[in-house]
Amino acid sequence: MPAPGLSLEDVSFLLVWTAVAIYALAFIAYAIDLARRSDLAVKAKDAARDRELVAAGGAAVTAETARYTDVRAQEAAALADLEAPLGQRKRYLWARIGTSLTVLGFLFHVGGDVLRGIAAGRVPWANNYEFALTGTMLIVAVFLVVLFRYDLRFLGSFITGLVAVFLGGAALAFHVDVTPLADPLKSVWLVIHVFVASLSTAFFALAFALSVLQLLQHRREWAALAAVGTDEEGAPRRSGPSFLRTLPSAEALESLAYRFAIIGFIFWTFTLIAGSIWANDAWGRYWGFDTKEVWTFVIWVLYAGYIHARATRGWRGARSAWLSIVGFSAVIFNFVVVNMFFKGLHAYSGLS
Amino acid sequence: MDDAGAGDDERDARTGIAQPRLGLVGWLRWGWRQLTSMRTALVLLLLLAIAAIPGSIVPQRSADPNGVTQWRTDNPDLFPILDGLQLFDVYTSVWFSAIYLLLFLSLIGCVIPRTTHHWRAMRARPPRTPVRLSRLDDHIETVMPVPGGATAADAAREAVASAEAHLRKAGYRVERYDSEAKGRVPASFSVSAERGYLRETGNLVFHGALVGVLISVGIGGGLTYTGQTVIVEGDSFVNSVGIGYTSFNPGRFVDVDGLPPYALTLDRFDVSYVPAGQAGQGQAGDFAAHLTVAEPGRADRDGVVRVNHPLDIEGDRIYLMGNGYAPTITVRNADGDVVFREDVAFLPQSSTMTSLGVVKIPDGLPQQMGLVGFFYPTVTPTHSGALSSMYPDLVKPLLTLDVYVGDLGINDGTPRNVYALDTSEMTQLTGRQIDVDSLELEPGQTAELPDGLGTVTFENAQNDGAPGVVKRYVSLSVHRDVGAPFVLAFAILALAGLLAALFVPRRRMWVKATPDGADVRLEYAGLARGEDPAIATAVADLARAHGASLPAPPDDAKVD
Numbered sequence: 061m062p063a064p065g066l067s068l069e070d071v072s073f074l075l076v077w078t079a080v081a082i083y084a085l086a087f088i089a090y091a092i093d094l095a096r097r098s099d100l101a102v103k104a105k106d107a108a109r110d111r112e113l114v115a116a117g118g119a120a121v122t123a124e125t126a127r128y129t130d131v132r133a134q135e136a137a138a139l140a141d142l143e144a145p146l147g148q149r150k151r152y153l154w155a156r157i158g159t160s161l162t163v164l165g166f167l168f169h170v171g172g173d174v175l176r177g178i179a180a181g182r183v184p185w186a187n188n189y190e191f192a193l194t195g196t197m198l199i200v201a202v203f204l205v206v207l208f209r210y211d212l213r214f215l216g217s218f219i220t221g222l223v224a225v226f227l228g229g230a231a232l233a234f235h236v237d238v239t240p241l242a243d244p245l246k247s248v249w250l251v252i253h254v255f256v257a258s259l260s261t262a263f264f265a266l267a268f269a270l271s272v273l274q275l276l277q278h279r280r281e282w283a284a285l286a287a288v289g290t291d292e293e294g295a296p297r298r299s300g301p302s303f304l305r306t307l308p309s310a311e312a313l314e315s316l317a318y319r320f321a322i323i324g325f326i327f328w329t330f331t332l333i334a335g336s337i338w339a340n341d342a343w344g345r346y347w348g349f350d351t352k353e354v355w356t357f358v359i360w361v362l363y364a365g366y367i368h369a370r371a372t373r374g375w376r377g378a379r380s381a382w383l384s385i386v387g388f389s390a391v392i393f394n395f396v397v398v399n400m401f402f403k404g405l406h407a408y409s410g411l412s
Numbered sequence: 413m414d415d416a417g418a419g420d421d422e423r424d425a426r427t428g429i430a431q432p433r434l435g436l437v438g439w440l441r442w443g444w445r446q447l448t449s450m451r452t453a454l455v456l457l458l459l460l461a462i463a464a465i466p467g468s469i470v471p472q473r474s475a476d477p478n479g480v481t482q483w484r485t486d487n488p489d490l491f492p493i494l495d496g497l498q499l500f501d502v503y504t505s506v507w508f509s510a511i512y513l514l515l516f517l518s519l520i521g522c523v524i525p526r527t528t529h530h531w532r533a534m535r536a537r538p539p540r541t542p543v544r545l546s547r548l549d550d551h552i553e554t555v556m557p558v559p560g561g562a563t564a565a566d567a568a569r570e571a572v573a574s575a576e577a578h579l580r581k582a583g584y585r586v587e588r589y590d591s592e593a594k595g596r597v598p599a600s601f602s603v604s605a606e607r608g609y610l611r612e613t614g615n616l617v618f619h620g621a622l623v624g625v626l627i628s629v630g631i632g633g634g635l636t637y638t639g640q641t642v643i644v645e646g647d648s649f650v651n652s653v654g655i656g657y658t659s660f661n662p663g664r665f666v667d668v669d670g671l672p673p674y675a676l677t678l679d680r681f682d683v684s685y686v687p688a689g690q691a692g693q694g695q696a697g698d699f700a701a702h703l704t705v706a707e708p709g710r711a712d713r714d715g716v717v718r719v720n721h722p723l724d725i726e727g728d729r730i731y732l733m734g735n736g737y738a739p740t741i742t743v744r745n746a747d748g749d750v751v752f753r754e755d756v757a758f759l760p761q762s763s764t765m766t767s768l769g770v771v772k773i774p775d776g777l778p779q780q781m782g783l784v785g786f787f788y789p790t791v792t793p794t795h796s797g798a799l800s801s802m803y804p805d806l807v808k809p810l811l812t813l814d815v816y817v818g819d820l821g822i823n824d825g826t827p828r829n830v831y832a833l834d835t836s837e838m839t840q841l842t843g844r845q846i847d848v849d850s851l852e853l854e855p856g857q858t859a860e861l862p863d864g865l866g867t868v869t870f871e872n873a874q875n876d877g878a879p880g881v882v883k884r885y886v887s888l889s890v891h892r893d894v895g896a897p898f899v900l901a902f903a904i905l906a907l908a909g910l911l912a913a914l915f916v917p918r919r920r921m922w923v924k925a926t927p928d929g930a931d932v933r934l935e936y937a938g939l940a941r942g943e944d945p946a947i948a949t950a951v952a953d954l955a956r957a958h959g960a961s962l963p964a965p966p967d968d969a970k971v972d
């Protein structure tokens with residue numbers, strides 16, 4: 061019988077909502093950071109133009125070459141920033157606030173997740189609400205771990221925004237009380253298969269964000285190239301948010317996106333295999349084109365396509381980035397739409 | 413990009429040019445080249461992804477036959493069109509098959525030449541050191557003073573020898589390319605090293621293993637069978653197509669008469685329900701079918717089938733697919749002779765196990781008789797006065813029966829669904845529809861049939877030795893899948909290949925020493941082959957480690 065007062069489950073739910081609120085604040089801080097980077101970028105550019113004018117006065121350097129070396133230097137600097145070790149990172153105040161808030165939100169998030177698991181007496185990923193709870197937690201965890209290696213704080217607003225929306229949405233729409241597990245879910249494969257699937261989602265999310273930035277950066281680079289030698293040179297048409305100037309080149313973003321995508325792809329391949337083993341135990345066949353199986357397969361093939369595209373002439377660059385974006389859209393679709401509306405054997409959303 | 417990939421590009425480029433007058437062989441060759449190009453592979457992959465989607469939207473005959481029937485009822489006009497497009501059998505359709513077969517043809521055509529190419533590359537020596545290493549992206553140059561008492565050439569030779577040892581220890585395959593001074597050309601000493609052949613090996617293993625998966629699925633499918641059966645507590649099943657199965661689907665090459673001989677007896681079926689008042693009330697779980705397995709020449713043994721834990725017998729796997737109640741019903745005619753006595757499996761209609769069952773009595777009564785029964789394990793009246801079950805366990809069991817007499821429609825010998833009664837040629841004697849109370853029976857009770865036809869008894873199964881007052885039954889599925897272990901093995905091989913292909917760096921390294929007056933110029937350079945984010949670090953590490961091991965440490969490195 062439920063005890064009076066707050067149950068573990070209620071506390072978990074409160075922690076989750078607190079985490080959502082903190083992530084929302086982190087999102088704002090990161091967004092301010094990006095806006096301020098734009099300012100910095102503009103200032104840096106003005107300074108560069110002054111230097112350029114001085115230089116042009118004396119030496120026989122054409123403005124065009126100066127611009128070119130300028131852009132290259134900017135890109136190299138951005139790449140160095142990206143790979144700078146922890147101690148030597150740029151001191152973006154608002155990004156720091158954003159990261160601190162993200163860590164704080166993450167602590168609440170972990171608390172909520174763990175309490176949910178304790179309340180249920182099992183791993184906290186056995187229905188849609190719990191998938192979202194643990195999946196978003198892994199996204200933040202992977203993001204924070206990756207921050208040790210790369211300065212990806214410019215993805216902070218994307219990550220915290222995504223997580224706040226999904227976690228908040230799940231708490232609103234998917235939340236269900238703890239119920240005992242249905243028999244087919246009582247399996248070690250629930251622990252492994254679902255966890256690894258969520259983990260790969262986290263890597264796909266990072267790859268997706270980088271691919272989007274890659275496309276924006278790509279557009280900006282083209283516009284900048286097209287503007288060289290025209291009247292617009294000084295002030296090229298607006299081609300995307302100006303914080304892009306502080307980010308690495310489209311090519312560097314692409315190779316980073318690829319690195320995350322292949323890690324995600326490996327985990328996804330494992331998910332596919334582990335799922336088949338489980339299906340063979342639970343349903344008596346390892347593969348049956350059940351709706352969820354179809355979508356797992358579609359996602360796998362899409363990312364295989366993405367990896368191929370990167371090795372195919374004419375598909376590297378923007379086109380392959382689109383495949384990464386389509387792939388991640390399929391991941392989200394698989395989680396939200398397929399779980400909720402498609403009928404199949406994987407009826408574990410806990411929603412009716 | 414790998415060698416083979418580059419080869420593809422070249423091929424792509426060549427095929428882009430219109431070639432005059434192709435003979436049949438020429439056209440075939442052209443078609444083959446198109447098919448095995450990277451671009452075709454990519455397009456086919458994307459097509460495969462798209463083509464798989466409709467099968468998740470429209471119900472499939474293989475996974476959800478009832479859904480297909482329902483769809484047909486709901487959309488009678490659209491159905492023939494979609495059916496013509498094979499949209500209810502997407503994964504065996506002509507168009508889906510065409511895509512994946514072409515893809516695998518492309519795959520094979522791609523992998524074979526790459527395998528021979530790789531085979532040769534693995535046995536070739538690392539390539540000659542480029543003349544101007546400084547042209548490479550990752551390049552470091554240092555200057556080492558020649559130690560006293562040595563010539564510059566000796567110092568250079570020695571430095572390269574130590575670099576060679578270094579690289580070999582780091583897993584590189586190495587080759588020395590030294591040239592003595594000749595006329596005006598100065599002497600130069602260098603080692604060329606290459607590592608990461610495993611990357612391409614992994615790639616080939618991965619793609620090859622995919623072919624293995626497909627073949628295992630294809631061949632395995634022909635040798636695979638699945639069969640369904642229902643066993644009531646106390647009853648047995650014999651593994652033989654004619655006797656034991658309610659349905660049986662063999663693959664093309666299955667010897668239907670050669671099934672392994674064994675028999676299963678259901679001793680007991682266990683299930684637990686979440687008690688009323690708790691979250692998930694009435695949810696069933698911990699299903700366990702306790703069986704006795706009898707095999708010729710062996711002592712009987714116990715076996716348990718649970719969800720997620722099938723029972724393995726002689727290469728067959730037995731799965732628990734469903735369960736329900738099987739009330740024992742006895743019908744006697746007006747003279748008191750037993751005309752029917754059976755455990756009748758009732759189909760559950762809800763999670764609270766309100767169940768539906770049918771009894772057909774063709775002989776022994778003046779007219780053929782059919783009974784349509786509802787069984788409620790925990791009966792409770794609803795607002796409308798109809799009955800329902802509020803809990804799935806046997807708390808207050810009740811059986812209701814509607815009686816029909818007339819023609820059962822089974823005389824012509826065509827098989828009928830045992831769970832449905834065709835009442836078109838029958839007269840209803842009890843039931844709400846005709847305002848006559850249905851017969852209501854608790855276990856152990858007997859009721860009179862209308863019109864003095866006789867009696868019907870709902871037996872208390874415990875008198876029969878069953879664990880509960882009503883027997884339970886399980887539906888089991890028997891599977892043999894010969895291909896599955898191979899599919900799994902190839903899938904794991906593919907995963908292993910993938911790990912190597914994506915994470916083993918393939919790179920070439922060179923260390924070159926050139927005597928230069930009183931100094932030796934040392935150059936370190938690396939070239940990534942395929943994705944290799946760490947190449948710059950690798951070159952820098954090599955330069956540092958090698959520099960530190962030299963007798964006369966060089967000056968600060970110049971990186972460019």
Ligand code: HEM
Binds near residue numbers: 370447450520618
């Ligand atoms: C069933 C279809 C296929 C799938 C699922 C698939 C999947 C993959 C994956 C996951 C990779 C990256 C891992 C690795 O390098 O091994 C890859 C790489 C590659 N695949 Fe495939 N592939 C398929 C068919 C093909 C075909 C038909 C070709 C040839 C036309 C091909 C040529 C290549 C090449 C050259 C690479 C290396 C790319 C690189 O260096 O980045 N693949 N493939």
